[in-house]
Amino acid sequence: MTTSPHTASFAAPTASAGSAPVTCVVFDLGGVLIDWNPRYLYRKLFASEAQVEQFLDQVCTGAWNEAQDKGRSWDEAVATLSEQKPEFAAQIAAYRDRWDETLGDALHDTVALLAALRESGQVRLLALTNWSGETFPVARARFPFLAWFEGIVVSGEEGLAKPDPEIFERMRTRYGLDPAQTLFIDDSLRNVEAAARLGYRAVRFTDAGQLQQALDEAGLRRSQ
Secondary structure (H helix, E strand, O other): OOOOOOOOEEOOOOOOOOOOOOOEEEEEOOOOOEEEEEHHHHHOOOOOOHHHHHHHOOOOHHHHOOEEEEEOOHHHHHHHHHOHHHHHHHHHHHHOHHHHHHEEEEEEOOOOOOHHHHOOOOOEEEEOOOOOOHHHHHHHOOOOOHHHOOEEEEEEOOOOOOOOOOHHHHHHHHHOOOOOEEEEOOOOOHHHHHHOOOOOOEEEOOOOHHHHHHHHHHOOOOOO
8 A cells, every 4th residue: 555644634532441541652663664675785896695594693683783783883783793704804894884874765655644644743753763873874774754742762772672571661661651541563572572461452563554554453543
């Protein structure tokens, strides 16, 4: 489904049977509103897709990158891994030095839904993202819609990441949220499950059409 902020708008939120109305929507960023993938960079540095996958599976792994999301500095990350894998020192350094090339475009259909929620003025908008505090300014500069949020909780700035319950608690107390009235949207199942255990109305994101349906079911119906 393709939507546009000029054609999609939302009516006032209503409570479904036995539940309180949604007063806040919390978005994950990468994979929901922003296309991020280190393959965009490493396809330029390796000759084959198999080499890219081997490098990301065995060298600059997901766990290695997640440590930066939890606050480890990029200087430490690159230096430590380069000592362990000196034959890949240049490619490891590229992850930091050419990090902007791991960013794709905005996911426009989802941004359109965010824009419609913003234009309605009926719910608060927050973001909770696993992202290095050192690289997040690059995203802020590239994607103007990040300024639409009342606040963004960035894991790398907090020193902990989803699905740790503590980062949800920091968001809750910082912004005075009632989880039962907060819709949390994330493309990671483990993050959605963590939010649900804490009482949030959690939705796993797959695409904009599915998210539109979830917003409808949460009482954030499109106005006609």
